[in-house]
């Protein structure tokens with residue numbers, strides 16, 4: 001029987017996950033079906049249970065249910081615990097297992113697709129909400145020299161720093177506001193704020209980009225005001241979050257099927273459309 005998987009969210013019509021997983025399944029000869037499920041805002045747990053009852057094997061979870069999925073899971077991976085959010089559910093006889101592949105997806109995109117080794121680098125992570133929290137542990141595990149958290153609301157950046165301080169190892173984990181970044185330079189600047197969604201850019205001082213650095217926006221599909229500002233400064237390569245989307249999907253696919261799908265042909269196909 002064909003194994004069933006789905007992405008669940010609200011809204012969900014825009015999701016590229018069904019297309020991505022259909023290509024993965026074809027490339028790896030997996031007998032599976034992957035659909036999109038729109039759950040009512042107050043009906044997430046019921047929709048998951050209905051999918052399990054119908055034979056579902058696993059799910060991707062997107063906005064606004066990642067916290068709900070974390071609460072619903074019977075067990076969680078350490079990276080899901082750190083993120084306090086779950087984007088991948090695995091269903092088995094032992095219950096619902098929750099994982100989070102967003103950070104691994106970002107790291108895979110940065111290191112494999114964009115060729116940026118993170119060990120010893122200076123990273124600036126913009127934002128202190130769910131998107132930033134979700135990638136913090138996997139970034140620290142790459143052993144950068146420094147990771148600086150900058151957020152509009154400074155207290156939230158400090159709180160996130162304090163929470164992860166014990167896991168920073170040799171990495172210098174710092175936090176603050178945007179203005180105090182003046183005079184600093186970074187090898188990688190990641191925009192994990194929601195500013196791009198409002199067509200705004202975080203108010204960054206000039207001169208942040210070291211020669212050969214990379215400006216990365218987790219939002220995909222267009223040049224955001226953050227990327228446009230980085231381009232105007234010169235010096236930095238630019239990348240949107242499409243590679244992260246495909247890589248987090250590949251990591252979920254691996255959790256479900258035990259097979260790592262090739263991602264390059266999928267990225268190529270999505271970029272072409």
Ligand code: ATR
Pocket residue numbers: 126127128129130131132151152153156192193194195198200201202203
């Ligand atoms: P997400 O789960 O996408 O991270 P969130 O938890 O609501 O969403 O967090 C949104 C993040 O984007 C926060 O860091 C927010 O800054 P504040 O903590 O100061 O609210 C940041 N953000 C949103 N709009 C922004 C803007 N226009 N400029 C800079 N930062 C912005």
